[in-house]
Amino acid sequence: MIDLFCGAGGLSEGFRQAGFDVRVGNDFDARAGETFAATHDDAVFLPGPIQNWSASQFLEAANLKKGELTVLVGGPPCQGYSVYNHQRGLHDERSSLYREYLRIVEGVSPEWVVLENVTGMTSAGQGGAVLAIVEGLQSLGYRVESKILKAEEYGVPQERRRLVFVGNRVGADIPWPAKTHGPGLAPFVTVRDAISDLPALVNGEDRGIVPYSQSPQSAFQAAMRGDSNLVTNHSATKLSAVNQARMSHIPQGGSWRDIPFELLPEGMKRAKRSDHTKRYGRLRWDGLSSTILTKCDVHWGPYIHPAQERSLTVREAARFQSFPDWFEFKGSRTEQFVQVGNAVPPVLGKAIAEGLLSKIRSTPKSKAKAVKRELANA
Template identity: 55%
Template sequence: MPTVVDLFCGAGGLSCGFERAGFAVLAGCDVDRTFGETFVNNHDGARFFHGPVSQFRDGVLLRELDLRPGELDVLAGGPPCQAYSVYNHSRGMADPRSRLFEDYLRIVKDLKPKWLVMENVTGILSIEKGQLVERIKQAIRDIGYRQVEHFVLKAEKYGVPQERRRVVFIANRINQPVSEPAPTCRGADEFVNIWDAIGDLPPMHPDSRVDEAVPYACEPMTEFQLEMRGNRTLVRSHKSPRLGKINQERLKYIPEGGSWRNIPFDLLPAGMKKAKRSDHTKRYGRPKKTDLSCTILTKCDIHWGAYIHPIQNRPFSVREAARIQSFPDSFVFSGSMTEQFVQIGNAVPPRLAFALATHILPTLATESIAA
């Protein structure tokens, strides 16, 4: 069975997709213990290493996992992206978090995996007018990975029901060409929309905090729902952030496809009373059932994005956010509701990871290590 190790693993979205493709997940590494609890609870037999990746270079992972250099099939991971995000106005190589790339590559040099998969936000493309990306690729080549490319992948093209863009570096040292994974959706008419993803989940009162497993609202109506449910008859983590009375009142005025512009002026937040009607197009957004979701972030805050349920006056629940990220309903998130949303928003969508894994998998049967 092919093997994968997931650095900066978070809850394990990358690992989830690779596991579904037939890989054995050997281990994950992250600085957050709660993420680690989620990771080990959802990946049978996988080990979790707690701490910064700098602690696991110099052969530490080889010894801990009883591996020889070159034996691991794939080293995957997404170094934290805040240093490169367009939302971080001081982003760049001066940010100490950018050194995580260097630590990551030192571990690559130790393990010498056959394949390397490294994910980040699109903001990385604009740093140093694109030169940072080229320097990263050259650094990967310098440690023996002659085949290396980067791609901007659109998650919705791989069956993920949201607009999400990520830069993925793919490299190998087994003389295989590197190409972009083929989309599983050939056009917009094949995209999975919001209702395709969450339409079978039960209604919920805006103030509900129940964390018990509850029955589905109906039989699965789409292939996506069937895949997410598996053989489950009850769904867990279907709970939503509580809204204050003023926000509950605002939501009554927002139709499907609407936003803050539909809220009566006297009910608007003070800052938005001064906003232009053309600004903040996603704030207090209620997407249509037939829409793709906007990008799931680390909290479904209706003040910042279109995270209002299409027909219920509440934000998306934890399980709905997980569905929109393409996590199966069997995936259980540890920690508080806030921590669960962070884990979901930070993750690589498992369906996107599955596409990456299945793209790599055929090459492992015909490997030929470069000299």
């Protein structure tokens, strides 16, 4: 597989866990590229904007010919569609990067395509980008479907929605992953399941790389640790004295409404009780994490630790995104948070990939070979 707009490599990590050979990644974010390169030893990282690279260069880096790639995945930058971007829409230049994905699809001609984005894409510009992606892939000979997947229903300890497109040119049905968690299935993976084993920290504390303070307390923690013996990317942002005072009033599951009026930020003193519902939220041990964004700032949402008077660390955010602990993020803490928040949870990526792999293995080879012959004669 080849991963376009790969970021730190959450989607490709999920595909790798499912058994795919990750050949190439591309992203314009240099720090994310450092993380991808360090965590994908066997892959080639092509740095810089995708506009700088041709389809033939991707194929050369992957050591493949046109039509030989099994799957091309990609997640064009989503801020142009995000509900957190109040000026969102198709006028945002980031909203047109899906066309670059289609350009590479045309030049590489993979058997399968996977494209993911935020659910806001369905409404921004009256859903124009969704229609353009579907029609673009269909014009290139792909059968394609889209679906909104809930990450928590596949074992990710976080409320997260992603719009996923899956298509193929080999005549196969689209294999959507079956839900594994929720009512009637396995219980959701909770905040406690995800992070209760990580070393305790106080506000502003940075102990560097440290050993685990206790054994795994859940199957999820054991899976995230793997063979790791040390905890990386685990330091607490130093919050101001007034923010510490505010946090002291907030119980698990609470929010800005629990802060005494005189301690509220000036702008929030005028807020209605129905406004800013997630600001200054404290997570509940037995609940799910809120959606991890590119900045786990208590002013933005529920990013206060359930039992400690501090905001979340990069490692805790990475756990909520289901990144394994050996996956070390490069750059400053701010840059690390961006990489984690922009990523597709590997566990969700793995569920998508396993569905594809099952379908690929069951698709008659004669059908795929016939399509390759057509390409060769085109």
